[in-house]
Amino acid sequence: MRNVLKAGDAFGTHRALQPQGALPQPADRLDNDFSRLFAGEMLVSVETLNVDAASFRQMEEAGGDVGERVLSTVRERGKQHNRVTGSGGMLLGRVAQLAEGRPAGEAIAVGDRIASLVSLSLTPLRIDEVRAVRPASAQLDVVGEAVLFASSPYAKMPSDFADRVALAALDVAGAAPQVARLVKPNATVVILGGGGKSGVLCACEARRAGGPGATVIAVESYAPYAQEIEALGVCSAVVRADARDPVATRAAVLDETGGREADLVLSCVNVDGAELSAIMCTRDRGITYFFAMSTSFTRAALGAEGVGKDVDLFIGNGYAHGHAEHTLDLLRSNASLRQLFERRYG
Numbered sequence: 001m002r003n004v005l006k007a008g009d010a011f012g013t014h015r016a017l018q019p020q021g022a023l024p025q026p027a028d029r030l031d032n033d034f035s036r037l038f039a040g041e042m043l044v045s046v047e048t049l050n051v052d053a054a055s056f057r058q059m060e061e062a063g064g065d066v067g068e069r070v071l072s073t074v075r076e077r078g079k080q081h082n083r084v085t086g087s088g089g090m091l092l093g094r095v096a097q098l099a100e101g102r103p104a105g106e107a108i109a110v111g112d113r114i115a116s117l118v119s120l121s122l123t124p125l126r127i128d129e130v131r132a133v134r135p136a137s138a139q140l141d142v143v144g145e146a147v148l149f150a151s152s153p154y155a156k157m158p159s160d161f162a163d164r165v166a167l168a169a170l171d172v173a174g175a176a177p178q179v180a181r182l183v184k185p186n187a188t189v190v191i192l193g194g195g196g197k198s199g200v201l202c203a204c205e206a207r208r209a210g211g212p213g214a215t216v217i218a219v220e221s222y223a224p225y226a227q228e229i230e231a232l233g234v235c236s237a238v239v240r241a242d243a244r245d246p247v248a249t250r251a252a253v254l255d256e257t258g259g260r261e262a263d264l265v266l267s268c269v270n271v272d273g274a275e276l277s278a279i280m281c282t283r284d285r286g287i288t289y290f291f292a293m294s295t296s297f298t299r300a301a302l303g304a305e306g307v308g309k310d311v312d313l314f315i316g317n318g319y320a321h322g323h324a325e326h327t328l329d330l331l332r333s334n335a336s337l338r339q340l341f342e343r344r345y346g
């Protein structure tokens with residue numbers, strides 16, 4: 001049992017070293033000395049990291065070993081907070097200690113297995129060893145420890161999914177519930193990166209919310225993923241295009257819709273430079289929704305202005321009430337979607 005100091009606050013400002021007292025997400029460096037805990041903290045024995053897709057891709061493109069890059073970031077910052085993409089990921093582990101001052105009525109015990117639903121970019125983390133790197137799922141098996149704060153959401157691991165599959169789905173749990181809120185019956189919805197992890201969830205949710213009269217179009221550049229989303233049978237069309245080319249993407253999408261722009265365009269890519277494709281496929285007063293962490297606020301805002309598009313630009317909040325259960329239920333309700341996840345991420 002580690003000693004518990006009284007000084008902790010629910011948001012984790014007590015762990016910010018640089019600058020001191022900052023919130024942990026914008027902080028440059030966190031205290032990852034877990035020889036003592038602070039009030040309100042949950043100590044987790046970490047088994048797997050699910051690195052954010054944009055971050056993983058950036059590390060791959062930068063060259064070298066991704067495991068080494070993660071180790072070096074965590075050594076330097078006390079958290080897995082990619083300096084280029086600004087994004088993190090989430091973790092799977094076992095509860096090792098619950099310090100006093102946790103939220104009242106919390107149904108969790110030492111030994112329970114949990115997935116954090118808060119970004120690694122604000123989670124104090126120490127890694128002792130990287131045991132495996134799995135590029136297909138952007139997951140790393142590690143030996144290490146982390147703490148979650150009293151304000152940090154997490155989910156108990158479900159018993160009816162393999163860990164890796166549940167972790168993959170929970171990483172992007174914010175996406176589908178927000179699609180369910182935004183898609184009206186018979187809507188036209190376009191998903192950039194529609195064959196990726198969040199993309200397929202968004203496509204299935206768009207079909208469920210929009211009904212049989214909806215037009216759901218996935219834009220995907222990776223041929224095997226394009227084939228897989230096509231085989232799911234939820235899309236009206238799957239466009240093989242590079243979403244970093246706005247003119248070609250818009251033309252290909254309008255070709256499929258008979259010239260109609262979309263009510264909602266979701267950007268679920270793991271690369272930068274897709275902002276204008278998303279905006280240019282959206283109808284006047286429609287919604288462009290940037291789930292991708294590779295999105296540039298400046299490019300989106302100035303890009304919309306530059307092409308004279310009066311559309312609402314949404315930033316994808318990783319959190320929505322009940323998002324973990326919503327996303328797992330979506331997988332439970334669609335056997336083909338679940339099989340796709342099990343094949344790819346299991």
Ligand code: NAP
Pocket residue numbers: 052053054055087171172174192193194195196197198199219220221222225241242243244268269270271290291292293294316317318319
């Ligand atoms: P993913 O599984 O890697 O899916 C991204 C998909 O986009 C892949 O199929 C990818 O193909 C495709 N793609 C890449 N470049 C493209 C291009 N130029 N044109 C068309 N398609 C392209 O990623 P994910 O886990 O779903 O994550 C998607 C995004 O959501 C990432 O940017 C991630 O950072 C973000 N995210 C956001 C939150 C949040 O809370 N808002 C939470 C988690 C993740 P390849 O396989 O060839 O790369």
